[in-house]
Amino acid sequence: xxxxxxxxxxxxxxxxxxxxxxxxxxxxxxxxxxxxxxxxxxxxxxxxxxxxxxxxxxxxxxxxxxxxxxxxxxxxxxxxxxxxxxxxxxxxxxxxxxxxxxxxxxxxxxxxxxxxxxxxxxxxxxxxxxxxxxxxxxxxxxxxxxxxxxxxxxxxxxxxxxxxxxxxxxxxxxxxxxxxxxxxxxxxxxxxxxxxxxxxxxxxxxxxxxxxxxxxxxxxxxx
Amino acid sequence: xxxxxxxxxxxxxxxxxxxxxxxxxxxxxxxxxxxxxxxxxxxxxxxxxxxxxxxxxxxxxxxxxxxxxxxxxxxxxxxxxxxxxxxxxxxxxxxxxxxxxxxxxxxxxxxxxxxxxxxxxxxxxxxxxxxxxxxxxxxxxxxxxxxxxxxxxxxxxxxxxxxxxxxxxxxxxxxxxxxxxxxxxxxxxxxxxxxxxxxxxxxxxxxxxxxxxxxxxxxxxxxxxxxxxxxxxxxxxxxxxxxxxxxxxxxxxxxxxxxxxxxxxxxxxxxxxxxxxxxxxxxxxxxxxxxxxxxxxxxxxxxxxxxxxxxxxxxxxxxxxxxxxxxxxxxxxxxxxxxxxxxxxxxxxxxxxxxxxxxxxxxxxxxxxxxxxxxxxxxxxxxxxxxxxxxxxxxxxxxxxxxxxxxxxxxxxxxxxxxxxxxxxxxxxxxxxxxxxxx
Ligand SMILES: Nc1ncnc2c1ncn2[C@@H]1O[C@H](COP(=O)(O)OP(=O)(O)O)[C@@H](O)[C@H]1O
Ligand SMILES: [Mg+2]
Numbered sequence: 241x242x243x244x245x246x247x248x249x250x251x252x253x254x255x256x257x258x259x260x261x262x263x264x265x266x267x268x269x270x271x272x273x274x275x276x277x278x279x280x281x282x283x284x285x286x287x288x289x290x291x292x293x294x295x296x297x298x299x300x301x302x303x304x305x306x307x308x309x310x311x312x313x314x315x316x317x318x319x320x321x322x323x324x325x326x327x328x329x330x331x332x333x334x335x336x337x338x339x340x341x342x343x344x345x346x347x348x349x350x351x352x353x354x355x356x357x358x359x360x361x362x363x364x365x366x367x368x369x370x371x372x373x374x375x376x377x378x379x380x381x382x383x384x385x386x387x388x389x390x391x392x393x394x395x396x397x398x399x400x401x402x403x404x405x406x407x408x409x410x411x412x413x414x415x416x417x418x419x420x421x422x423x424x425x426x427x428x429x430x431x432x433x434x435x436x437x438x439x440x441x442x443x444x445x446x447x448x449x450x451x452x453x454x455x456x457x458x459x460x461x462x463x
Numbered sequence: 464x465x466x467x468x469x470x471x472x473x474x475x476x477x478x479x480x481x482x483x484x485x486x487x488x489x490x491x492x493x494x495x496x497x498x499x500x501x502x503x504x505x506x507x508x509x510x511x512x513x514x515x516x517x518x519x520x521x522x523x524x525x526x527x528x529x530x531x532x533x534x535x536x537x538x539x540x541x542x543x544x545x546x547x548x549x550x551x552x553x554x555x556x557x558x559x560x561x562x563x564x565x566x567x568x569x570x571x572x573x574x575x576x577x578x579x580x581x582x583x584x585x586x587x588x589x590x591x592x593x594x595x596x597x598x599x600x601x602x603x604x605x606x607x608x609x610x611x612x613x614x615x616x617x618x619x620x621x622x623x624x625x626x627x628x629x630x631x632x633x634x635x636x637x638x639x640x641x642x643x644x645x646x647x648x649x650x651x652x653x654x655x656x657x658x659x660x661x662x663x664x665x666x667x668x669x670x671x672x673x674x675x676x677x678x679x680x681x682x683x684x685x686x687x688x689x690x691x692x693x694x695x696x697x698x699x700x701x702x703x704x705x706x707x708x709x710x711x712x713x714x715x716x717x718x719x720x721x722x723x724x725x726x727x728x729x730x731x732x733x734x735x736x737x738x739x740x741x742x743x744x745x746x747x748x749x750x751x752x753x754x755x756x757x758x759x760x761x762x763x764x765x766x767x768x769x770x771x772x773x774x775x776x777x778x779x780x781x782x783x784x785x786x787x788x789x790x791x792x793x794x795x796x797x798x799x800x801x802x803x804x805x806x807x808x809x810x811x812x813x814x815x816x817x818x819x820x821x822x823x824x825x826x827x828x829x830x831x832x833x834x835x836x837x838x839x840x841x842x843x844x845x846x847x848x849x850x851x852x853x854x855x856x857x858x859x860x861x862x863x864x865x866x867x868x869x870x871x872x873x874x875x876x877x878x879x880x881x882x883x884x885x886x887x888x889x890x891x892x893x894x895x896x897x898x899x900x901x902x
Contacts, residue, residue: 286899286900287900290896290899290900293811295810295811295895295896295899296896315815315816316815316816316817319810319813319814319815319816320813320815321813322811322812322813323812323813323814324813328808328811328812328899330808330899332804334804334805334807334808334811334899335808336469336805336808336809337476337805338472338473338475338476338477339469339472343464343468343472346464347464347469347809347812348812348813349464350464350465350466350469350809350814350818351812351813351814351815351818352813357464377476393812397813
């Protein structure tokens with residue numbers, strides 16, 4: 241198992257009310273597996289992804305990434321663990337606005353200190369067909385190019401797990417297909433993908449689909 | 464890829480934010496350096512002004528007569544001050560020895576015999592019995608002894624020929640004689656003695672008997688308000704005969720001496736020790752006091768000036784630094800808020816919180832460094848342009864202080880980093896989950 245979430249629960253406490261975002265959820269993903277989690281907006285998908293990514297500690301339950309519980313590590317080691325094991329892709333891309341494509345893809349090297357980062361970045365960029373865009377900043381790119389840049393960044397440190405939050409949410413059909421194709425490709429190389437989305441198209445690329453609602457796994461929705 | 468590259472790219476991307484921080488640091492540093500440079504110029508200026516004032520004061524007081532009196536070593540100076548007379552004597556030959564020497568510090572040698580005698584020794588002076596013992600000074604003089612090694616200067620005082628007498632104002636009054644009209648030749652700028660330079664043919668105003676000799680009074684001095692008013696002058700040789708001191712003098716007056724060093728009496732003493740051993744030298748007349756006072760005053764004015772400027776700079780500079788520090792802090796705070804999404808993703812991809820801290824502090828340090836350079840150049844330029852320096856001073860070498868440049872290069876980045884510290888810490892503590900969730 242590359243990713244295991246056992247009986248994970250998370251409740252957000254706000255001044256007005258408590259919101260139960262995840263309720264005793266269990267999910268496992270093997271190496272080479274493309275797992276989709278589908279559900280309506282507000283059902284807890286992003287929460288699930290952040291917990292799986294070592295960014296948000298669950299209230300209860302355990303998280304294991306390649307056998308390690310990131311929340312048992314001290315903060316700096318956890319950051320380091322994220323840098324070398326987990327890649328993130330978001331709907332909003334979260335590219336750094338003042339860096340060109342190459343520098344954006346290289347950003348994780350600040351954390352990992354990889355020595356072959358430059359070569360690897362150029363290779364990834366070329367693979368995603370953006371070699372003539374090396375020094376364009378995000379504002380000069382199409383949304384599809386931005387998401388491919390974000391994907392290349394997520395892959396720079398050769399993570400074991402790729403976590404994608406609505407990666408196609410802002411993309412047209414063609415670009416969405418390209419991004420999903422690249423995710424599939426990653427699993428072919430032995431990585432694990434957790435894709436959370438409410439988009440039916442995205443689900444088609446996944447080997448298995450889990451439906452959640454109200455923070456819990458539910459039976460698949462009738463189409 | 465490293466943090467510094469990130470910092471540089473961000474600076475180039477958000478030029479305005481950087482420029483505002485930079486200007487702020489430059490203003491603070493500029494004020495500081497400008498004030499320091501001006502103060503330094505001030506210091507030099509007041510120093511020089513004080514010196515100049517002292518100098519002109521010296522010249523003025525010299526004009527008043529930087530006079531020295533050479534006396535026999537065994538002469539008690541107290542006697543001169545309290546009795547107004549001298550009782551010890553030295554050979555007349557001393558004057559000639561001095562005149563033939565190469566001494567440059569001394570001008571106008573006036574050998575003299577000094578005595579105090581009863582006024583009633585002049586037969587035509589009639590005094591009421593109560594005043595019968597009133598005395599006057601008698602000075603035997605032969606006029607100036609020319610210094611051999613120099614061009615002959617005009618005699619400073621009229622030679623009093625044998626058989627003649629010059630009397631002071633008060634003596635003239637007792638004789639019912641009016642003071643002689645000052646001679647019209649030459650401007651009145653020179654002192655009284657000089658002004659009354661020789662007349663072609665001195666008229667006899669009165670003939671008197673003094674100590675059994677006949678004297679023709681040729682001149683009555685105008686009122687001077689000092690002991691000269693109660694003095695009579697007669698020929699030196701005659702006085703030596705009258706007072707039974709052949710070939711002896713009581714003192715040698717040297718007028719309008721000039722010296723290179725401040726402690727001129729010491730300089731003259733030094734010269735005389737070699738030429739005339741067995742003599743002593745005193746400065747006669749009040750100029751020494753006036754000069755010392757002038758020097759003190761000049762110094763006080765300079766110090767007060769400087770203190771005023773220092774306290775002004777002492778208030779202004781900290782205020783500007785504080786204001787600019789606050790401004791930099793606010794700019795950094797705005798920068799952090801603007802970049803929260805960036806901070807979230809950088810944390811997600813594995814940057815440690817200290818690296819986030821460094822991104823913001825690094826920027827502050829760069830702002831501080833470049834601001835310091837710009838500010839130093841501006842402040843120094845301002846100081847050079849506004850600071851008034853005495854002429855012929857090389858402003859650059861006088862005002863450029865490498866330690867000040869070094870200090871600003873260290874302190875400005877430190878202050879900028881300190882001002883950005885709180886925003887930077889806030890940034891490094893931001894929870895990436897909160898940021899990334901806010902879709
Ligand atoms: N920081 C938070 N504080 C309070 N409530 C939150 C917070 N983040 C998410 N929630 C709530 O938790 C629930 C799940 O949110 P999320 O995981 O973002 O859902 P999804 O990604 O499926 O839209 C939602 O009801 C959301 O309003
Ligand atoms: Mg979401």
